[in-house]
Each structure stands twice: as C-alpha cells, then as structure tokens.
Amino acid sequence: MDVRFLGGAGEVGRSAILVNDSLLLDYGTKTGTPPQFPVGDVDPDAVVVSHGHLDHVGTVPSLLSGDSRPPIHWTPPTHELALTLARDTLKLHGGSYNCPFTGNDVKRVTEVSETHGYREAFEAAGHEVTFYNAGHIPGSAHVLVDDGDTRLLYTGDFHTADQRLVAGTTARPDADVVICESTYADVEHEDRADVEEQFARSVETTLWEGGTVVVPAFAIGRTQEMMLICEAYDIPCYVDGMGKRVTEMLRQYSEFVRDADALRRAKSHARFVTGRDGQRKRITDQKAAIITTSGMLSGGPAMTYIPEIRSNPVNKVAMTGYQVEGTPGRDLIETGSAEIDGRVMPVSAQVEQYDFSAHADRDGLFEFLESYEDTPVLINHGDRCERFATELRERGFEVDAPRNGPVHAV
C-alpha cells in the first residue's frame, strides 16, 4: 500500500492522505491569513472523510470542480457539518482566492455524497472501508482501509475519555499499519469532572456578583458540550452563532450523540439568540452565560459581546478551547487585550481558560496505541510529531513521523 500525506503531516490543519494514488482520506483547510490547502494536485477516484471539522473537510468541495465527481463517503452528521462549513466559508471568503471552491461545487457535494454508519463496510476506489466511532465529535470516525494486502487504520481525531456529547472511543480494529493523530501528545488533561466543576463554580460566582460570562466556543461539538454542562449545573445560558444551527442538526442524528435526551434538555434549557432588535446588547446585563462563536474570538457574535462586557471587572470571559498563536483569544489570555473587529481593546473583565478538549491527551494516546504495539505507526496531526515518534520508538514501537509530499510504502 502506498500512502502520501498532502497535509497534516508535522502540522495541525489541512489533513489529507492519498492512499494508492486513488483513495483520498480527508481534505482539510488550515485556517490562518491566508488559509492553507493540501499540497499538490489530486484527482481521486473516491473520498472518505473522518469527521466534520474544517481542518479535515474544509477543502472537499473543490474536488468537485471541473468534470470530477468522485463519491464522498462519510457519516450522516459529517455530511451535514461539511455543508454547514462550506456555506460558511462561501459567506466569509466566497469569490476570493481564500475560497478554493464555488457555490456550484458545494451544490454538487450532496449529489456525490454516500453516508455510512459505524461498522458498516463499504467499497471506495477498490478498497474496503469501515468507520468506527472515534469519540471526538458526533459522527467522527476512525477509518479502516483494506486494499486486499494491507489494512490501514487512520485514527482521525479521537478521544479516549467520555465527554457529555459523545462517549470515548473503544474500537481497536486489527490493522497492519496505523496513522495516529498526536495533537495533545505533550499534554495531560485535568480530570474532566474537575474542569467542569471549576468552570461551573466560576460562572456561578460571577452571576451571583451580578456579572455576565461570555463563553467563546467552537460551533461544532464545543457549543453543545457547554450547553450540556450549563443544563447539568442549572446555569442560565444564551447560545449564539453557528452553534445554534449545528445543535438543531445534531438533534436529528440522535444515534451519533451519547445521550439524546440530555441534548434535548440542554436545548430547551438554553435560550437561542436571534440577534434581532439589539438583543445581543440587551442580554449582556442579564446575569447569564453567553455561549458564542468564535472559539478564538476571530469573528462571529463574540465581536459584539466582548466590547459590551469588557470594561466591567465583575464580568468574565471563559475560554473553552485551545487558542492558536496569533488569534485574538490567545492575545487576550497573554496580554489582557485583543484586537476585536479591527480595534485593539483592553479587557478589564476577568479572563479564564478551561481545557474542554475533544482529543486524547498523552495518556490517552499511549492507551490507544497499546493495542498496536506490534504494528508500524505513522504519527501526524501535531506540532511535535517527531518528538512523539522518538518517545514511542524508545518504548519499542516501529514508528515514523512523515512529511507532506513524498510517497511512503507501508
């Protein structure tokens, strides 16, 4: 089997792996200014997508420009999330060279879409492919690819521990080679229940003091996780941004969430912001949590909320995810001020950060790879792939950290 990384090797973002020059696994976008896309030209016979995050699916519609119509295989939620992200990209960048596809390409996505559940084998470009629940976000999959000689397990993004929205991965299918993500290879997550408890106590304290808490959160997965936590701790909350649409969508796919009833309760507990008649400004003195995009303060309704709440030190901004260097969210944590909507603003409100990660941490990665001790492993999707590979080698693994570009025979 030949494997070629077109993106996501030695980096986080623009994941893309070409198998046997015919089957493409993921085709993502690396966000930034400007955004980056996978390397090289590719014309696959079929596409398989591990999950509906921008760095895995963001560039997929561009594969349907011209005469190419490769079938795209994914779970039903991944299909829906891909469409949501593609439409959002068109809205933000449509027509500019930062957008690698057109509205027509996006329309074709549904024409070529083929959805599959977990553990249902299907055929793609002459390979037998099977999805297994990866426990990262709803619909996320480990992808097992069998070309008749070699079984390749591409982990995609995964989590070994339970989140409220999805349960952790338990699938460890037999494989001859494993491509493993390593986003948090040098991080040990604090116990999730403790993080939740700290978050809830902190928000409650601010609300008792008469303040408002803005909770920046990614639309896909994190917004719903924060809604579930707010419901469990009875914290009054508003929800704004793309996360509203994603929540509605996920309610249609109850078999892909851990507890559909809890999600239903969380949805009725939360109040969705319409944004009409100055509602955003009005709710900033309502003594509630406001869960909103974007998770790194680089756009979305957070651009209205932060300026409104920033000058009162009773208020709080509770970040819920990793902040990439150079984003306003990272600047806010490190310097106490951030460029919001083109204006640098000092923030007197308290700023806190919580680790609600949807990825396996160091222990989780080792726990997962324990099942593959005698299997060659390729490390990707991390900022320090080489270092993690060295550590695994010292533990007796046959392991490599490939680069984008060259073909690897596995």
Ligand SMILES: [Zn+2]
């Ligand atoms: Zn992901």
